[in-house]
Amino acid sequence: xxxxxxxxxxxxxxxxxxxxxxxxxxxxxxxxxxxxxxxxxxxxxxxxxxxxxxxxxxxxxxxxxxxxxxxxxxxxxxxxxxxxxxxxxxxxxxxxxxxxxxxxxxxxxxxxxxxxxxxxxxxxxxxxxxx
Numbered sequence: 001x002x003x004x005x006x007x008x009x010x011x012x013x014x015x016x017x018x019x020x021x022x023x024x025x026x027x028x029x030x031x032x033x034x035x036x037x038x039x040x041x042x043x044x045x046x047x048x049x050x051x052x053x054x055x056x057x058x059x060x061x062x063x064x065x066x067x068x069x070x071x072x073x074x075x076x077x078x079x080x081x082x083x084x085x086x087x088x089x090x091x092x093x094x095x096x097x098x099x100x101x102x103x104x105x106x107x108x109x110x111x112x113x114x115x116x117x118x119x120x121x122x123x124x125x126x127x128x129x130x131x
Contacts, residue, residue, distance in 0.1 A: 008033055013040045022043065025052035026081065029038075029068050030094065031059030036069040045076045053090040053114070054078030061095025070098040071090055080108035087114035 004020060004027045006013060020026040026047030036059065047054035057075065060065040078088040080122045088110045091101060106112040 004028070005030070007031060007037055009035055010040060011036075011038045015040065015042045015045065017044045018030040018046070018053075019048070020050065020054075021048045023050050025056060026050050026054040026078070027056075029055070029057040029071060031068065033066075035059055035063075035066040036097075037067075037071065038069040040071045042071065042073045043075055046079070047076070047081060047088075048079040048090065050081045052081065053083050053093075054081040054088045054119065056090035056093045057099055058090075058092060058094025058096055067095040067097050068099055071100075073101045074103050076104045076109075078104065078106045078112075081110060083110035083114065087111045090114045 004015065004018065007017065007028065007030045015027065027042060027045065029037050029040065055073065055078065056070065057068040061067055083089045088106050088108065089104065089112060091113055
């Protein structure tokens with residue numbers, strides 16, 4: 001599969017068991033013109049050897065509806081992605097609200113996550129290895 005874009009009011013989709021390899025990036029979840037991008041589930045996907053991040057989420061955010069809202073990212077594998085914003089998983093590439101990240105595996109040289117801003121109280125990242 002090529003880069004997967006889930007954006008502009010895409011809601012309640014189930015993206016499961018895909019392989020995204022050697023693309024510009026893996027999966028992009030973003031609200032630029034309209035939104036939100038809400039209630040989608042990303043489970044069991046492999047993003048490998050992409051030039052950018054394995055997964056990126058967010059929205060323009062100048063309008064409250066332009067956001068990544070309540071999406072679930074679980075049991076995905078990010079392997080050897082370049083991480084264009086400093087991490088393989090870009091969990092806040094713009095406005096997010098209530099997204100949940102759990103049990104995702106990151107392998108390779110680039111760090112697991114890009115910087116998470118101070119105002120990230122509405123995003124949950126559960127990392128059992130940090131306990």
